[in-house]
Amino acid sequence: MPGTGLRVLITGADGFVGQGLVAALARPGMAAALLGAPLDVLLLADRTAGRMPAGLPARWKAGDLADPAYLASLTEDPLDLVFHLASLPGAAAEGQPELGAAVNLVASQHLALRLARQAREGGPVARVVFASSIAVLGRLGSDPVGDAHPPAPTLSYGAQKWMTEILLADLTRRGEVDAISLRLPGIVARPPGAGGFGSAFMSEIFHAARARTAYRCPVSPGATAWWMSRPTCVAALAHAARLDPARLPSGRSLLLPAFHAPVGAVIEALGAALGSEAVAGINFAPDAAIEALFGRLPPLVAERARAAGFQGDETAGQLVARCLADLDG
Amino acid sequence: MPGTGLRVLITGADGFVGQGLVAALARPGMAAALLGAPLDVLLLADRTAGRMPAGLPARWKAGDLADPAYLASLTEDPLDLVFHLASLPGAAAEGQPELGAAVNLVASQHLALRLARQAREGGPVARVVFASSIAVLGRLGSDPVGDAHPPAPTLSYGAQKWMTEILLADLTRRGEVDAISLRLPGIVARPPGAGGFGSAFMSEIFHAARARTAYRCPVSPGATAWWMSRPTCVAALAHAARLDPARLPSGRSLLLPAFHAPVGAVIEALGAALGSEAVAGINFAPDAAIEALFGRLPPLVAERARAAGFQGDETAGQLVARCLADLDG
Numbered sequence: 001m002p003g004t005g006l007r008v009l010i011t012g013a014d015g016f017v018g019q020g021l022v023a024a025l026a027r028p029g030m031a032a033a034l035l036g037a038p039l040d041v042l043l044l045a046d047r048t049a050g051r052m053p054a055g056l057p058a059r060w061k062a063g064d065l066a067d068p069a070y071l072a073s074l075t076e077d078p079l080d081l082v083f084h085l086a087s088l089p090g091a092a093a094e095g096q097p098e099l100g101a102a103v104n105l106v107a108s109q110h111l112a113l114r115l116a117r118q119a120r121e122g123g124p125v126a127r128v129v130f131a132s133s134i135a136v137l138g139r140l141g142s143d144p145v146g147d148a149h150p151p152a153p154t155l156s157y158g159a160q161k162w163m164t165e166i167l168l169a170d171l172t173r174r175g176e177v178d179a180i181s182l183r184l185p186g187i188v189a190r191p192p193g194a195g196g197f198g199s200a201f202m203s204e205i206f207h208a209a210r211a212r213t214a215y216r217c218p219v220s221p222g223a224t225a226w227w228m229s230r231p232t233c234v235a236a237l238a239h240a241a242r243l244d245p246a247r248l249p250s251g252r253s254l255l256l257p258a259f260h261a262p263v264g265a266v267i268e269a270l271g272a273a274l275g276s277e278a279v280a281g282i283n284f285a286p287d288a289a290i291e292a293l294f295g296r297l298p299p300l301v302a303e304r305a306r307a308a309g310f311q312g313d314e315t316a317g318q319l320v321a322r323c324l325a326d327l328d329g
Numbered sequence: 330m331p332g333t334g335l336r337v338l339i340t341g342a343d344g345f346v347g348q349g350l351v352a353a354l355a356r357p358g359m360a361a362a363l364l365g366a367p368l369d370v371l372l373l374a375d376r377t378a379g380r381m382p383a384g385l386p387a388r389w390k391a392g393d394l395a396d397p398a399y400l401a402s403l404t405e406d407p408l409d410l411v412f413h414l415a416s417l418p419g420a421a422a423e424g425q426p427e428l429g430a431a432v433n434l435v436a437s438q439h440l441a442l443r444l445a446r447q448a449r450e451g452g453p454v455a456r457v458v459f460a461s462s463i464a465v466l467g468r469l470g471s472d473p474v475g476d477a478h479p480p481a482p483t484l485s486y487g488a489q490k491w492m493t494e495i496l497l498a499d500l501t502r503r504g505e506v507d508a509i510s511l512r513l514p515g516i517v518a519r520p521p522g523a524g525g526f527g528s529a530f531m532s533e534i535f536h537a538a539r540a541r542t543a544y545r546c547p548v549s550p551g552a553t554a555w556w557m558s559r560p561t562c563v564a565a566l567a568h569a570a571r572l573d574p575a576r577l578p579s580g581r582s583l584l585l586p587a588f589h590a591p592v593g594a595v596i597e598a599l600g601a602a603l604g605s606e607a608v609a610g611i612n613f614a615p616d617a618a619i620e621a622l623f624g625r626l627p628p629l630v631a632e633r634a635r636a637a638g639f640q641g642d643e644t645a646g647q648l649v650a651r652c653l654a655d656l657d658g
Contacts, residue, residue, distance in 0.1 A: 097449070097503070101442055105496075106435075113430055120426070150479055152580070159499035163492040167434075170488035174426070251481070 005040030009079050011065065011111070012086030014050030016190050017131065020230040020326070021083060021237055026053035035081065036242030045074055046086070066102035068110060075114040078123045081241055084111060085131045090157040091198050097156060104160035112167050116176035128168060128179040129240045132253065134226060136162040136183060139292070146301040147255050154293070169252045180240045180248060185226035185258035186294070187233045189323045199294045202227065205263065205282060206323055209270040214281035221264030221284060223295025228258045229322035232313050239310055247308045257302035257312035259319050263295070269316035273324060334369030336453075338408050340394065340440070341415030343379030345519050346460065349559040349655070350412060350566055355382035364410065365571030374403055375415070395431035397439060404443040407452045410570055413440060414460045419486040420527050426485060433489035441496050445505035457497055457508040458569045461582065463555060465491040465512060468621070475630040476584050483622070498581045509569045509577060514555035514587035515623070516562045518652045528623045531556065534592065534611060535652055538599040543610035550593030550613060552624025557587045558651035561642050568639055576637045586631035586641035588648050592624070598645035602653060 012018045022044065025031045031039040042058040044050065049060035063070030065086055086103065087093075093100025112128070119125045135158030136151040153159040161181075168179035186199045189206035201217050202225055208215035228236075236256055248254075271279040286295075302310070313319035341347045351373065354360045360368040371387040373379065378389035392399030394415055415432065416422075422429025441457070448454045464487030465480040482488040490510075497508035515528045518535035530546050531554055537544035557565075565585055577583075600608040615624075631639070642648035 097445065097505075098442075101438075105438065109430075109434065113427075116426065153495075153499065154502070156499050156503065159495050163495050166482075166488050166492050166495075170482065170485050173483070174485065176426075 005038035006035055006080045007041040007078055008035070008039060008081045008083070009043045009045060009074055010083045010085060011045045011074075012084075012131070013044035013060075014046035014048065015085060017187060017230065017233055017237070018046065018083075018085045019050065020234045021085070022050070022053050022058075024231075024234045024238070026056050028055065031056060034238035034241070041077070043074060043079075065107035065111075066099070071107060071110050072114065075111070075118065078118060079115065079126050080124050081127045081129070082111070082115065083129045083131075083237060083241070084108065087131065087161075088157070090135055090155050093157040093160065094155050100156055100160065104157060105163060108160070108164040109167055112164070112171055112177065112179075116171045116174070119176040125175065125178050127241060128177050129237055130164060130168055130179060130181040131237075132161045132165050132181040132183045133158060134183050134185050134255070134258075136165065140296070140298050142298050144299040144301050145255070147249065147253070147304045165253050172252050178245055179252050180243065181253040182236060182240055183253060183255050184233065185228050185256065187228050187230055188319075189230075189327055198290050199225070201263070201290070201294075205267055205270065205279075206327065208282055209267070209274050209278045210324070210327065212278050212281065214283070216285045217263065217282055218285060218287040219263055219291045219295035220286045221267070222262050223286070223291055224260060224262045224297050225294060226258035226260055226297050226300055227266065227313065227319055228256065229313050229319050230326050231322045232311065236310050243308060249304050254305045254308070254310070255300060255302045256305050256310055258300055259313045259316070260297065260300050261316055265316045266320065269320040272317065273320050334367035335364055335409045336370040336372075336407055337364070337368060337410045337412070338372045338374060338403055339412045339414060340374045340403075341413075341460070342373035342389075343375035343377065344414060346516060346559065346562055346566075347375065347412075347414045348379065349563045350414070351379070351382050351387075352658070353560075353563045353567070355385055357384065360385060363567035363570070370406070372403060372408075394436035394440075395428070400436060400439050401443065404440070404447065407447060408444065408455050409453050410456045410458070411440070411444065412458045412460075412566060412570070413437065416460065416490075417486070419462075419464055419484050422486040422489065423484050429485055429489065433486060434492060437489070437493040438496055441493070441500055441506065441508075445500045445503070448505040454504065454507050456570060457506050458566055459493060459497055459508060459510040460566075461490045461494050461510040461512045462487060463512050463514050463584070463587075465494065469625070469627050471627050473628040473630050474584070476578065476582070476633045494582045501581050507574055508581050509572065510582040511565060511569055512582060512584050513562060514557050514585065516557050516559055517648075518559075518656060527619050528554070530592070530619070530623075534596055534599065534608075535656065537611055538596070538603050538607045539653070539656065541607050541610065543612070545614045546592065546611055547614060547616040548592055548620045548624035549615045550596070551591050552615070552620055553589060553591045553626050554623060555587035555589055555626050555629055556595065556642065556648055557585065558642050558648050559655050560651045561640065565639050572637060578633050583634045583637070583639070584629060584631045585634050585639055587629055588642045588645070589626065589629050590645055594645045595649065598649040601646065602649050
């Protein structure tokens, strides 16, 4: 007899966000609380197996999402819930177009189409929580941006995320999956030296402050970004997993309530938390291209997400406190 | 030594629009006039080989676009120009989701990504003329619709066309293809009994009038549609093939200047051309679903396309005359 609990797949489970999600689920009693139902199966997918979380019905399955046989093996057994987090990030996808298309586009589509087939063949209609990106929006002006803002991606990564959103929305319309695409902002603090992210400075300032080292920040102190701590991101993913579809907009794509602030304000909050000498080594050497892409974000109006119960980091102090606690693990 | 002429691929070359395009190219002297340069190679692709056009350097290559090996064979040699017309139409794709995704989405992407690779490997940057569809727009209100109208497809076919537009626009931004997506309206008059088109009534009235037979039209006489004769569509495809990229909008998707008119007006023009007794057998049994999807199209403002030199059928009489001449072909 099948259990009554959830059969869950996490792709990109050993990535920055995936590790945070797995760790949150592994806290005693938290899996059922976060997902709204007990966990029967937790399939963890990534290129290499990560740490085995204690106390969870977890299994690592390592492989390359661009390999159709591997992808098929992930969807062999019925799935109720899929966190699709795997991707090749922006700058890396821009520089390796074949790999970017294979991972961000083709693999995402194969996964979505296989889940749709599962439903057509009488299996469950899987809730899919897709880690999309604000990169779908492209270059923004100075006016506040909301969910109605038309996407116009300026990176292949953004175009690939957008196309996946459209496919998931169409399969949702067909009743074959039940998807939510979260347009994630810059999640911090990523591990130091993580490649492929033009927005890496958003995390590097945390590491510089904690280590009290020098850091040349490639944007000016006034550069505004959309920030979200990893714990807040993980809470949003879990909220999306258990959310009543009636609370979701028909397009199923959501901007999250990221924290809109200049880099300088976050550095100031780091100084307040760690002592002003901790951030004394941070100086600024703005790169026009990085500043234009990641440092001129206008105010964000995430009304739909707030109405659906998603929360953000509401102050620089809260953002910094959550990130530091997360880094201290 | 390579020739100085164009190496051209037409997918869906044996479909309704494809046959019209091949026939137009085969008229003496017309290939160079329509494409703006002499034709060196014309590769014609479809599931089965069609008629061999006289006087052209043409070769049929039959196969299934969903077969990667076949698709690879089409892009083995360098291509300067691709008319990507092949697709599984709306109702058929909605009813056969695996096949629809394979043809309209996956095959289109493989083709686009292979052409991009051709450019990265030092080959030509191919002009791609993609037969997209007004199905990307989804249900429309009564306000006039222009190029800025945000897509919200209500059929998988429309979602698949839209995703392909986004990929082609991104590869164009990268400089790896040079694409134009034409959002085609209902092209008439398709062969009688063609399956898979909810909009088949737009063609069936022509066949009923020519044959002086009875026809139950599934929309009311007041149902408004966007019409385009096949000769006008073929002229638009050729115009797109030779158009200076500087005359194209950055998104590279265009609504064409289709003729906006009620079914009754087209039937009246058919009566004027063929005699009122020719249309006496046409009666109306409106189907709410078909009327809602294909019979409530608002006025169309195709400013960008007109500015770029695209033309439409400007009156019901012109539409009917061109379709009848085409059918008498």
